[in-house]
Amino acid sequence: MTPFPFAAIVGQDEMKTAMILTAIDPKIGGVLVFGDRGTGKSTAVRALAALLPPIEAVKGCPVNSARLEDCPDWAQVTETETTSRPTPVVDLPLGVTEDRVTGALDIERALTRGEKAFEAGLLARANRGYLYIDEVNLLEDHIVDLLLDVAQSGENVVEREGMSIRHAARFVLVGSGNPEEGELRPQLLDRFGLSVEVTSPKEIDTRVEVIRRRDAYENDYDNFMAEWQPQDVALRARILDARAALAGVRSSxxxxxxxxxxxxxxxxxxxxxxxxxxxxxxxxxxxxxxxxxxxxxxxxxxxxxxxxxxxxxxxxxxxxxxxxxxxxxxxxx
The missing domain is CATH 1.10.8.80 (Magnesium chelatase subunit I, C-Terminal domain)
Incomplete structure (x- = not known):
């Protein structure tokens, strides 16, 4: 089932604008979305994945490199052909281990073939895309420290088990959370380019429209998508046009x-x-x-x-x- 269309999200205009702007210029540095439960934070991130234009990446490259020379040596990629892939949007769950985030020794290959090989982690999959953290304010401190290092350098470095691994890890960080459940560390807070606050709508008509669209998505999927997918396509075209025009925008x-x-x-x-x-x-x-x-x-x-x-x-x-x-x-x- 295709994610809920981005254009069909009711209200929350500042949140949607922030996500669109990071899609135009990833150097802005990511989006932090704080607000009440059930206000569409996770829905917007899932919808963003379907909205974003695809990327060109070398076949078989675990870090989505655009050129063969950018593929890390440890991946042993020989394929020169590129393929179109959806822009990666990778979830980083709470309680995730450091090995899962950074990558680690491929135990299966070590046991079955006696080879020391690297198994890429979530940071490799998120390269050139988005890394999404729900309940980011509840993330464990050692994972926060790791993300701060990678976000600053744009590179993931793994030094363990006799391996020395490096690969590009440039991604847009998207975090969501409820401020009532805990504060975010200032160091990580500063790494988010944009911050938006979302609240539950107070207008009855707005809440009714939210219910109507969600119900149509779940129970009349084909007609609902036929109505809203063209609007997502038009929005994607505007993002691509803005990317092309960005370098020419003057700042007096x-x-x-x-x-x-x-x-x-x-x-x-x-x-x-x-x-x-x-x-x-x-x-x-x-x-x-x-x-x-x-x-x-x-x-x-x-x-x-x-x-x-x-x-x-x-x-x-x-x-x-x-x-x-x-x-x-x-x-x-």
Missing amino acids: NVALHDCASVCVALGSDGLRGELTLLRTARALAAFEGADEVTRAHIREAAPMALRHRLRRDPLDEAGTGARVARQLAEVLP
């Missing part, structure tokens, strides 16, 4: 000044906030068909790019989203 000195001004006003640490804000605004401009980043793009991108980078203020009871909106109104009127 005024736009750079606006990005820096907002981050200084909010007191965000380091310069990652400015860089992410600019990348997000540029991707948004490309998606909307604009050839230059405007203040409107920066205003729309700022809450997603900055709300999770703010320092805690015990004297300010407003949420981070409200604090960003307040500073935007002052700095970028």
Whole structure:
């Protein structure tokens, strides 16, 4: 059964926009989705997998390399032909072992053939795609440390059992969770490019529409998909067009000044906030068909790019989203 269509998700516009922008420019750095249970977080990630354009990868390459010379030596790939594969979206479950994430010695080959061979893990499968972590705030600390290392270097290094293995591991990290069940470590929080908050809809009509579409998906699948799949196809085409146009989107000195001004006003640490804000605004401009980043793009991108980078203020009871909106109104009127 094909995942629920991305275009058919009701509401949650900021979450959908954030995921589309990371599909346009993976360098934005991933999406963190925090909110109530049952608000479509996991559904959106599954739908994203069906929405994304396929990738070209060498046949038999365990890390989805686009060229034979990029395939790791340990994989012993000799095939030069490439094939079209769906963009990988890999689940990283809670309680997963380090061996399963990074890869380890292939025990079966070691026992049956006496060969020391490497069995690729989840990071290899996620290369050039998405790594999805549900309940990311409950992830064990040693797995968090591992992900931080790989996210920073773009490479997975395994040194154990007499093996020294390296391979590319560049992926977009998508995490979801309920803030009531625990906080996320600041180091991992900073690795997400965008952060969005989703809530249960309060409008009766919206909730009815959610029920109607889900019921149609489960009980009238063919007609439902015939209605919504063309919209997914059109959205995929817009993403591809935006990817092609991204390099040509201009960022004026005024736009750079606006990005820096907002981050200084909010007191965000380091310069990652400015860089992410600019990348997000540029991707948004490309998606909307604009050839230059405007203040409107920066205003729309700022809450997603900055709300999770703010320092805690015990004297300010407003949420981070409200604090960003307040500073935007002052700095970028």
